Amino acid sequence: EDQVTQSPEALRLQEGESSSLNCSYTVSGLRGLFWYRQDPGKGPEFLFTLYSAGEEKEKERLKATLTKKESFLHITAPKPEDSATYLCAVQFTGATNKLIFGTGTLLAVQP
Amino acid sequence: DGGITQSPKYLFRKEGQNVTLSCEQNLNHDAMYWYRQDPGQGLRLIYYSQIVNDFQKGDIAEGYSVSREKKESFPLTVTSAQKNPTAFYLCASSIGAGGTPYEQYFGPGTRLTVT
Numbered sequence: 001e002d003q004v005t006q007s008p009e010a011l012r013l014q015e016g017e018s019s020s021l022n023c024s025y026t027v028s029g030l031r032g033l034f035w036y037r038q039d040p041g042k043g044p045e046f047l048f049t050l051y052s053a054g055e056e057k058e059k060e061r062l063k064a065t066l067t068k069k070e071s072f073l074h075i076t077a078p079k080p081e082d083s084a085t086y087l088c089a090v091q092f093t094g095a096t097n098k099l100i101f102g103t104g105t106l107l108a109v110q111p
Numbered sequence: 112d113g114g115i116t117q118s119p120k121y122l123f124r125k126e127g128q129n130v131t132l133s134c135e136q137n138l139n140h141d142a143m144y145w146y147r148q149d150p151g152q153g154l155r156l157i158y159y160s161q162i163v164n165d166f167q168k169g170d171i172a173e174g175y176s177v178s179r180e181k182k183e184s185f186p187l188t189v190t191s192a193q194k195n196p197t198a199f200y201l202c203a204s205s206i207g208a209g210g211t212p213y214e215q216y217f218g219p220g221t222r223l224t225v226t
Contacts, residue, residue, distance in 0.1 A: 031212045034214055034215075044154075046217075051212070087153075091212040099154075099215065101155075
């Protein structure tokens with residue numbers, strides 16, 4: 001069964017304390033992996049798309065990487081405004097633009 | 112500004128009533144989607160449409176209906192047949208569907224409460 005698992009479920013960091021969020025997937029054929037940020041009560045905001053193993057994308061303090069079985073979202077020197085839920089989604093072969101979402105990682109950055 | 116609008120932000124209904132959630136986009140995207148988000152669960156696909164006058168069921172379509180009469184609009188009706196309608200509903204759109212995996216852009220959501 002195609003599945004996306006995110007860990008940890010929740011993460012509390014001190015401002016400036018770098019860390020990584022994990023998204024592992026078991027799909028029959030990966031076509032694309034997406035990272036989103038979601039603030040409470042709002043819709044997800046698109047961050048990155050990764051297509052193949054070895055690919056990396058960066059935006060400010062965030063860097064997303066992809067291997068054959070998982071993706072990491074690295075957060076360098078986080079600030080309180082980085083606090084949010086980070087969602088991972090996967091599109092797999094044979095599913096026209098259908099995404100499978102993980103349950104997210106709730107990140108809290110303390111000042 | 113281009114984007115996706117959903118209205119209303121909050122919606123309250125009595126059990127047994129049908130309710131329609133609005134979704135409009137001015138991004139000129141061909142594909143539109145409806146998701147449902149519940150606490151502790153990932154977003155689940157209700158319906159999607161790749162082109163005007165065509166739509167397909169997602170994973171949890173029972174108790175819902177949609178229409179796509181215009182490219183920019185994709186309303187969702189939550190019918191009385193939906194057993195557990197209280198949830199946060201998200202509309203999304205993408206440039207296309209099929210071929211290249213396009214990122215989906217989301218609206219602000221509608222929180223529906225049925226009592």
